[in-house]
Amino acid sequence: MTHAAQIKIAATYMRGGTSKGVFFRLQDLPERAQVPGPARDALLLRVIGSPDPYAKQIDGMGGATSSTSKTVILSPSTRPDHDVDYLFGQVAIDKAFVDWSGNCGNLSAAVGSFAIASGLVDSTRVPHDGVATVRIWQANIGKTIIAHVPISAGQVQETGDFELDGVTFPAAEVQLAFLDPAADEEGEGGGAMFPTGNLIDDLEVPGIGTFKATLINAGIPTIFVNAADLGYTGTELQEAINGDAEALARFETIRAQGAVRMGLIDHIEQAAGRQHTPKVAFVAPATGYNASSGKAVAASDIDLVVRALSMGKLHHAMMGTAAVAIGTAAAIPGTLVNLAAGGGERSAVRFGHPSGTLRVGAEAHQVNGQWTVTKAIMSRSARVLMEGWVRVPGDSF
Incomplete structure (x- = not known):
């Protein structure tokens, strides 16, 4: 019996706040997963390792908790005065379901860093040293988030002494401002x-x-x-x-x-x-x-x-x-x-x-x-944990 080979997809595994998730650039997803729908959901489910009746997500990138069963898709923003569009998918652990109904505030802290490192932010907006202001359109709820990302020698600075309860090690502080956070675009x-x-x-x-x-x-x-x-x-x-x-x-x-x-x-x-x-x-x-x-x-x-x-x-x-x-x-x-x-x-x-x-x-x-x-304003931190490719069977989505 012939089985489909695995394919690899460029991805980055990041911690943002007290959550972890798999980050993708929209352009790096397989073509049929670049648009919302069953193919995209099936792909993300397989990446994370759901649905898993054992509730462990052993065969995927998920960590078997709501905080670690997450995916993010970023693309250059189609909105004026924004740098990047951010779409968040909360992946169910034991069900074949991806919930697109809300944002993840913790992973929002990693969006600016990923966007800069992935070339999704105009380089002229990133200082050699200082703080880059990344204007994020949160596509799930139709709201703007402003991330203040520390930059050192032209690169995102991830290390630092900012401590966040729920995260074991200190890191660089990322300040977030959630603008007009009440309700959503659709009312x-x-x-x-x-x-x-x-x-x-x-x-x-x-x-x-x-x-x-x-x-x-x-x-x-x-x-x-x-x-x-x-x-x-x-x-x-x-x-x-x-x-x-x-x-x-x-x-x-x-x-x-x-x-x-x-x-x-x-x-x-x-x-x-x-x-x-x-x-x-x-x-x-x-x-x-x-x-x-x-x-x-x-x-x-x-x-x-x-x-x-x-x-x-x-x-x-x-x-x-x-x-x-x-x-x-x-x-x-x-x-x-x-x-x-x-x-x-x-x-x-x-x-x-x-x-x-x-x-x-x-x-x-x-x-x-x-x-x-x-x-609303708060501080979080974010860090790349691993980058490269995730692999999934080619017939899984």
Whole structure:
């Protein structure tokens, strides 16, 4: 029996923030995968090693977690005043599914670096020494991200002393600004930051209960609930949640009901086909705890604690897009996030997550009685882990 030979595709394996993913230039993909559709999805699934009933992704580049089952496609921007178009695909682990419904804020930190190193940014815009400003069009949600990438001797500088909780080793700091992060280009969820028009809703979840919830479109659609209402303290680590099948099922039901209330889906059954968004997170006032590394986080070092789930599991740190949602909600008096942080007006917040702490800033104000946010700012780091080619069987897509 004749079997198709493997083909190789130019790719780079990168860490961005607390995530890892396989990065491609659009022009390097096989022709039939250069356009959206089943061929592209099948290719990326095979690259990552999904679907895998063993949930290990042994036969691919994925790392068997939501943070490491990711793909990125970049191309020269078709938008005025932008350098690069950035498309993110969240690859399911045990299902044949690539979710294109949202952004990855962590991998956003690696986009500017990859774009410069891959020749996707005009060389005249890259200083010999200093900081390059890369204007990124986030194609999944139709938003602009500005990345400030350090440059040394004409090359992206990846090493440095910036420490990011959830990442073991220090690296160079990459500052990110997410411009106008509320809602998306298509007006998903009604096109408003608060799709229901309320800062706090009563979210009815049949069979489970009714919860106070802040439903927000900022960075990524997110459902915030109070930890205490779920029987948690907000200081839980992964093993406390991810080893509890009943708890995970409860969170997924809350997520599905919240997605309907936000107008992201019409029926809760559709949530299974939209795993990446919305996110669900729970918040509590600042409380001391030990992070997953053993590091002590003092209540005095943070404004609140937040835990968030991604792709059905508690995240080991915090998704970058969810951090944007946290910063935005914290800046608006009266949301659950703001109240957990102590209430009042604030332009920045430091929150505790399972791996440590993170600070995010947001500029929010009211226009004609409606809240709007002009930008959210945070720092991450990024590094190339491996570059060359990935190989997949030629008949796999």
